[in-house]
Amino acid sequence: MENLSEFGLTQNPLDSFTSWYEQAKSVEQNPEAMTLSTIDSKLRRPDSRTVLFKGLKSGCLTFYTNYTSNKSRELESNNEAAILFYWHVSKRQVRVQGKVTKMSPEDSKAYFRSRDRQSQLASYISEQSSPIEDKSALMKKLSEASARFDGDEIPFPVNWGGFLFEPYEFEFFVYGDYRINDRFLFQKTQQGWAITRLQP
Ligand SMILES: Cc1cc2nc3c(=O)[nH]c(=O)nc-3n(C[C@H](O)[C@H](O)[C@H](O)COP(=O)(O)O)c2cc1C
Numbered sequence: 001m002e003n004l005s006e007f008g009l010t011q012n013p014l015d016s017f018t019s020w021y022e023q024a025k026s027v028e029q030n031p032e033a034m035t036l037s038t039i040d041s042k043l044r045r046p047d048s049r050t051v052l053f054k055g056l057k058s059g060c061l062t063f064y065t066n067y068t069s070n071k072s073r074e075l076e077s078n079n080e081a082a083i084l085f086y087w088h089v090s091k092r093q094v095r096v097q098g099k100v101t102k103m104s105p106e107d108s109k110a111y112f113r114s115r116d117r118q119s120q121l122a123s124y125i126s127e128q129s130s131p132i133e134d135k136s137a138l139m140k141k142l143s144e145a146s147a148r149f150d151g152d153e154i155p156f157p158v159n160w161g162g163f164l165f166e167p168y169e170f171e172f173f174v175y176g177d178y179r180i181n182d183r184f185l186f187q188k189t190q191q192g193w194a195i196t197r198l199q200p
Contacts (some may be wrong), residue, residue, distance in 0.1 A: 001197055006186070013170040013186040013193055014059055017094060020172070024087045035084040036063065038074040047074060053085070054111070060164035061096065062103065062110060066128035067159045075163065083165060091175035098167040108161030120154040121145055127184050135173075176200070 009016040024031035037048040051063040083096040125141045132138055168188040183198040
């Protein structure tokens with residue numbers, strides 16, 4: 001195979017991802033936005049939504065969410081998931097497949113405390129993905145909590161935290177002229193990462 005460095009890649013997909021992400025940060029508007037796809041085991045349907053990438057931790061991609069949300073319920077019954085980054089200006093796409101586990105409450109709490117007070121409050125009051133009558137009911141919950149904790153720390157919500165997504169497959173894609181795209185597949189094996197070039 002030709003020199004991966006021509007595409008800003010190395011033999012290691014995590015390093016390659018980091019390098020593409022750093023480049024994306026300098027040109028993209030929302031480089032950390034990623035599409036997370038999970039499986040609803042009961043309905044046997046795929047489900048996708050945007051979440052924010054919050055960095056690598058011990059070789060895993062991290063994101064934070066409500067543990068009683070639909071995505072978390074889906075991950076509870078099937079912890080295999082897919083992540084997609086689409087970087088428009090860079091003409092790049094990264095597809096990742098992996099297994100998801102919950103982050104430790106200590107690490108989740110540390111991140112929670114690093115967020116601004118309004119975001120902490122919003123996470124505290126939202127039963128994410130559950131129905132609510134109307135927006136005013138939500139705003140009432142927010143202002144009540146804001147008044148209750150006035151001057152105090154917002155309690156760390158037990159149903160909120162991070163996930164660690166441990167990748168076993170990456171595809172790095174560069175959009176080419178006339179659909180002659182460059183695609184590199186990295187698959188985790190016992191011997192390390194196997195790399196294959198794919199047709200557009
Ligand atoms: C740009 C953007 C970033 C988002 N980031 C997050 C996030 O980091 N965590 C999160 O739980 N939801 C985030 N959301 C909301 C989710 O897309 C989704 O609406 C929510 O998590 C509920 O999904 P679920 O019902 O599948 O669990 C984001 C939405 C957008 C548009």
